[in-house]
Amino acid sequence: MEYLPDEVIGNILSRLRAARNVVIASATCRKWQEAWRNHLHTLTFNSSDCPLYHEFSTSRLEILITQTIFQTKGLESLSIIMDHVDEFSAALVIAWLMYTRETLRHLHYNVRTTPNVNILEKCGRQKLEVLTLAHNTIMGVEPSYQKFPCLRTLSLSYVSISALDLSLLLTACPKIEVLTLDSLEIFMSDSQATMELTSYSLKDIYVEAISLDKFILEADSLVKLHLKDCTLKVFELIG
Amino acid sequence: MVTTDEKGPLTAKKKSVIIRSCDGDEFLVSESAAVLSTSLKKILEEKEDRLIHLSDIDNKTLAMVIAYLSTHADDGLSDDLKRSFDQEFVSGKEFDVLKYLVLATDTLQVTCLCYTVAKKMADIMKNKLVEWVRREFDIQNDYTPEAEAEIRRLDAWAWDDRQLEDD
Numbered sequence: 001m002e003y004l005p006d007e008v009i010g011n012i013l014s015r016l017r018a019a020r021n022v023v024i025a026s027a028t029c030r031k032w033q034e035a036w037r038n039h040l041h042t043l044t045f046n047s048s049d050c051p052l053y054h055e056f057s058t059s060r061l062e063i064l065i066t067q068t069i070f071q072t073k074g075l076e077s078l079s080i081i082m083d084h085v086d087e088f089s090a091a092l093v094i095a096w097l098m099y100t101r102e103t104l105r106h107l108h109y110n111v112r113t114t115p116n117v118n119i120l121e122k123c124g125r126q127k128l129e130v131l132t133l134a135h136n137t138i139m140g141v142e143p144s145y146q147k148f149p150c151l152r153t154l155s156l157s158y159v160s161i162s163a164l165d166l167s168l169l170l171t172a173c174p175k176i177e178v179l180t181l182d183s184l185e186i187f188m189s190d191s192q193a194t195m196e197l198t199s200y201s202l203k204d205i206y207v208e209a210i211s212l213d214k215f216i217l218e219a220d221s222l223v224k225l226h227l228k229d230c231t232l233k234v235f236e237l238i239g
Numbered sequence: 240m241v242t243t244d245e246k247g248p249l250t251a252k253k254k255s256v257i258i259r260s261c262d263g264d265e266f267l268v269s270e271s272a273a274v275l276s277t278s279l280k281k282i283l284e285e286k287e288d289r290l291i292h293l294s295d296i297d298n299k300t301l302a303m304v305i306a307y308l309s310t311h312a313d314d315g316l317s318d319d320l321k322r323s324f325d326q327e328f329v330s331g332k333e334f335d336v337l338k339y340l341v342l343a344t345d346t347l348q349v350t351c352l353c354y355t356v357a358k359k360m361a362d363i364m365k366n367k368l369v370e371w372v373r374r375e376f377d378i379q380n381d382y383t384p385e386a387e388a389e390i391r392r393l394d395a396w397a398w399d400d401r402q403l404e405d406d
Contacts, residue, residue, distance in 0.1 A: 004338075004376075005345060007345070008341055008342065008345045008357070011341075011354070012360050012361055012364070013361075014357075014361075015354075015357045015358045015360070015362075016361040016364060016365060017361070018365070019397070021365055021366065021367075023394045023397040024368070024369050024372075024397055024403070025364060025367075025369065027369050027387070027390050028369055028376065028378055028380070029379065029381050029382070030381050033390070052396070052399055056396070060396070064394070064396045067393075067394070068394070
């Protein structure tokens with residue numbers, strides 16, 4: 001089996017997902033070490049996968065994540081889900097996003113950063129297909145250049161965002177099909193508390209624990225609408 | 240140029256392909272199944288005769304890949320049925336069998352099956368010691384003890400042997 005091609009080894013290592021398993025398996029021999037550096041496409045740091053993470057300080061976690069990401073090339077899927085961590089340093093989060101921005105297609109990230117990092121600005125947008133973001137603030141969406149041409153699935157939970165930015169963000173995603181909005185803190189830009197979302201590609205929307213005076217959703221292709229524990233005085237569905 | 244007279248037998252011939260394993264056994268496969276493999280498709284586009292010799296895939300592995308291709312070429316089966324076939328296909332297979340399958344699906348460029356098999360292998364490899372991986376893949380450790388120690392030092396956090404298994 002020493003003749004397994006590097007791409008196949010990279011593929012098997014990628015399916016291991018959890019960073020710790022990948023690091024251990026990649027030490028099998030020199031060939032596997034090469035494969036992990038050049039052909040790994042998926043890497044996950046998830047506090048529920050690895051109980052060891054709970055024993056580490058935040059700075060140790062930051063170091064091990066940085067060091068592990070920087071040993072790879074061409075990551076397509078990166079998941080950093082650390083439920084027990086309060087916040088990561090902005091400089092490192094920016095470094096992770098900048099390092100992977102050319103190739104990333106899936107990004108899952110759920111840790112607050114100090115100071116706040118505009119994740120949408122730093123992450124690779126051209127190839128991104130799935131974005132799951134939690135416990136962050138989104139500010140100043142610029143649809144003129146912040147476009148997500150391939151994004152199909154967007155999930156925001158415990159995110160602070162203005163109604164205007166959310167609406168702009170949706171227009172920057174012309175191919176979006178699945179949208180999840182959970183426990184968002186929605187700021188209103190003016191006194192009229194209306195949130196208007198328009199998408200012609202959206203098929204599936206899930207909204208949970210959101211309170212608004214007025215929510216207008218225009219979605220011609222919508223197949224599935226799920227509202228849970230929402231406080232909406234007026235909800236209009238167009239299309 | 241294909242004349243009208245030649246067209247009949249040619250299309251009839253085109254419907255199936257004979258694939259020979261490295262053990263010498265031959266398998267008759269419908270062309271619609273064979274072309275689901277990107278490499279077989281390329282070979283068929285380039286050559287006239289319908290016999291393909293695969294010098295590095297054994298009988299047992301080839302039979303499994305062909306069963307997969309034939310199922311996926313069957314228009315009568317729903318996507319759901321095909322998906323449950325895929326799960327069934329890898330479940331309970333020995334690690335050794337999976338190794339040859341992943342290699343064969345890479346050679347034949349059957350991307351979906353290659354992913355499914357790699358995923359199954361990864362599921363088995365989860366939380367195993369590096370010694371387990373070397374043993375199961377039959378890989379010689381080509382590091383000097385110093386080089387291996389250095390690797391372990393670099394990512395020391397991962398090398399805590401707790402929660403790792405060797406069987």
